[in-house]
Amino acid sequence: MSKSTRRQFILRSATQAASVALVLNGKLIPLPPSILPKPAGPNERVNLGFIGFGIRGNILLEAAKETQRANLVEVCDCYQGHLERAKERTEGKIATNFAQYKKLLDRKDIDAVVVATPDHWHRRIMLDALSAGKDVYIEKPMTYRIEDGPAMIRAAKENKRIVQVGSQWVSSEQHKKAREIVTSGKLGKVTKVTASYNRNSSTGSWNYPIPTGLQDGVNFDWNEWLGPAPKVAYNPERVFRYRKYWDYSGGISTDLFVHLITSIHFIMGAEMPKSVVATGGILHRHDGREVPDTLDALFDYGTFCVNMAGTFNSASTAGQGIQFLGTEGSLSILLGAGMVEQPEYKREGYEYSIDSWPRAMQEAFLNQGNHRAESQGPAIKPAPENLEFFNKPDATVLHLANFLDSVRTRQPSYETADVGHLTAAAGHMVNLSYRSGRRMLWDATKGSASEA
Numbered sequence: 001m002s003k004s005t006r007r008q009f010i011l012r013s014a015t016q017a018a019s020v021a022l023v024l025n026g027k028l029i030p031l032p033p034s035i036l037p038k039p040a041g042p043n044e045r046v047n048l049g050f051i052g053f054g055i056r057g058n059i060l061l062e063a064a065k066e067t068q069r070a071n072l073v074e075v076c077d078c079y080q081g082h083l084e085r086a087k088e089r090t091e092g093k094i095a096t097n098f099a100q101y102k103k104l105l106d107r108k109d110i111d112a113v114v115v116a117t118p119d120h121w122h123r124r125i126m127l128d129a130l131s132a133g134k135d136v137y138i139e140k141p142m143t144y145r146i147e148d149g150p151a152m153i154r155a156a157k158e159n160k161r162i163v164q165v166g167s168q169w170v171s172s173e174q175h176k177k178a179r180e181i182v183t184s185g186k187l188g189k190v191t192k193v194t195a196s197y198n199r200n201s202s203t204g205s206w207n208y209p210i211p212t213g214l215q216d217g218v219n220f221d222w223n224e225w226l227g228p229a230p231k232v233a234y235n236p237e238r239v240f241r242y243r244k245y246w247d248y249s250g251g252i253s254t255d256l257f258v259h260l261i262t263s264i265h266f267i268m269g270a271e272m273p274k275s276v277v278a279t280g281g282i283l284h285r286h287d288g289r290e291v292p293d294t295l296d297a298l299f300d301y302g303t304f305c306v307n308m309a310g311t312f313n314s315a316s317t318a319g320q321g322i323q324f325l326g327t328e329g330s331l332s333i334l335l336g337a338g339m340v341e342q343p344e345y346k347r348e349g350y351e352y353s354i355d356s357w358p359r360a361m362q363e364a365f366l367n368q369g370n371h372r373a374e375s376q377g378p379a380i381k382p383a384p385e386n387l388e389f390f391n392k393p394d395a396t397v398l399h400l401a402n403f404l405d406s407v408r409t410r411q412p413s414y415e416t417a418d419v420g421h422l423t424a425a426a427g428h429m430v431n432l433s434y435r436s437g438r439r440m441l442w443d444a445t446k447g448s449a450s451e452a
């Protein structure tokens, strides 16, 4: 296929993919259009506030600009340096709020908020925002623990608010195309998925640099940062490297696996694993962390199994990404890059297993039915096809644009609180298994996990 024909094909496929959707409780959640339509007019723009303005908050503010659907009204953070950066990014226009997010929520002229705080704050801030009448874009993982989810879902429904959870990959062209290939049946029966997410650097394993001049009570508010977490002495290491500690994060599983899990649920049309078992450890990064630097998990979804792995001790690209293995073919998603589709090459190779038979018996067997042809397989091994990847618009921009459109139209967002709760819950089950050494079972009726 020529480049332009392929591009047309992908665009057409993306439009067709609008008829498929994320499945929840047997219902289809409609997909947003992939290509950003025209920007919203000045009076149609959503007035947006930001709570938590660290690494992700900054990315989301830039994404909000790109959507051309939002007015950037106010930003709240516990560190003055981050507020200064917000001013720099908006030519001084955005209002800043030091560690008083409820004041931001009191503003009647703010329609919606982006919540990008560490995970231990997600539940409280989302509940406060919903009861203040705000629509909420909440970063993944939606919850810090499984038990947080039901109240967050209920609050979204009772307050009739739009919620979008921030696993942005599902809004990418690549994932929609992958979903289309898998649901078309082209890969046959997909009974196995493998996925991995690896890194091998100090910052990659969350030892982010700590800004100089940080002073609690002066330019930083430790008490507000801690919020609902256990009270411990002020420690900037915990602030900027919070993913290393159980009090604020679930480590690899809730930070990275949740992305993979959301993608697998979306592409396979799955809701929740029946069981999860995990193992791992701190094998190399002995830097005071509590969470493992290497983690392996097995998920049983009933009709397919998932083998998921993450390590911070090697970033070899071998096996990185997500592979869907079907009876007729496989699809490999390369994270942030393209996809490779590979039809199966089926050969029975009977000669190997009947070589110990008397020669006449071997010949008789090969002459029976299609045995000889089956044994040799197709003459030509089908070549893998590289599927082009379009990274524009960026998935975060598309995901946020979908949220802002939902805020305006009151149509359901794409990654609702129900979806975010289940994907995070599957991630929490990995940690529950890792920490208890037991297999975890999901009870879909009760919506809870227990040890096998």
Ligand SMILES: NC(=O)c1ccc[n+]([C@@H]2O[C@H](COP(=O)([O-])OP(=O)(O)OC[C@H]3O[C@@H](n4cnc5c(N)ncnc54)[C@H](O)[C@@H]3O)[C@@H](O)[C@H]2O)c1
Binding pocket: 051, 052, 053, 054, 055, 056, 057, 076, 077, 078, 079, 082, 099, 100, 101, 116, 117, 118, 119, 121, 139, 140, 141, 166, 167, 168, 224, 225, 226, 227, 239, 240, 255
């Ligand atoms: N979707 C993605 O690809 C993606 C990428 C990175 C992070 N994230 C998610 O975004 C969230 C934040 O991650 P990060 O890397 O930006 O962390 P970060 O530490 O860089 O930023 C968090 C910010 O929240 C602020 N904060 C804490 N408590 C607050 C409060 N009560 N009120 C106001 N601000 C408060 C902190 O001061 C900090 O600036 C996490 O849930 C993470 O999982 C998602």
